[in-house]
Amino acid sequence: MSGIDVNDILEEFETTSRNEISKSLYSENLYEELITAMINERMSPELLPYKKELLNQVLRRISNQQQDLLDSHEYGEINAESGVVSTDFKLQLMIIETDIERFNYLVRLYLRTRLTKLDKYTIHYINETVGNGKILLSPEEEEYIDQHFKILTKLYNNCFLKKMPSSLTLLDDTTGGQSMIEIPDTESHVFIKSITKSTIFVTLDDGEELNIENEGIYVVKYSSIKRYIEIGDIVLI
Structure with missing residues (x-):
């Protein structure tokens, strides 16, 4: 194989790797959504509706990254002795592996939390x-x-x-x-945080009204704010 051919292949794989890093950065929103879903599930006294669309996106992304990683590793093994595999290329593969692992960990934690509630x-x-x-x-x-x-x-x-x-x-x-x-004890108290700019008004047991402000942290009965968790205006912490 000529030097030009090797350089062309190297450029193609390194471009693919850079694209994967861009995808990893782009996936931060997906990662944050998964973290929120996992924490909500862990902190909620009851089982929350299964995040079908989110989990489908996450699992599809993991599968695609694993395939890209496998292809990249095969390329690296073939060209390791030729010296055309750069340190940056290896670093990019490590970043992709880390990205896969952190998504896998959160998915396992989310599902195990749900199974624990189903068992109980x-x-x-x-x-x-x-x-x-x-x-x-x-x-x-x-x-x-x-x-x-x-x-x-x-x-x-x-x-x-x-x-x-x-x-x-x-x-x-x-x-x-x-x-x-x-x-489940839906009357138990939970820590919450509002992530909507609108003020949320919650009526307490004594008849008083609690104003939940954006970014504010409160301790309230789960049953009082359950519907706001379901629509995404409030998250559990």
């Missing part, structure tokens, strides 16, 4: 998602919670429920003034 409030979220048209779970989460409940029911039956009267074996029994279904 299994029956509650089965009831919440059956026939109400509300997109709360991803298809994978729906399958997970269904299988989790089946395993849980089988375990309890084998351990002790089969020895009890049939009237006492229902895991979703709500009779007798005592519910067997554990539900």
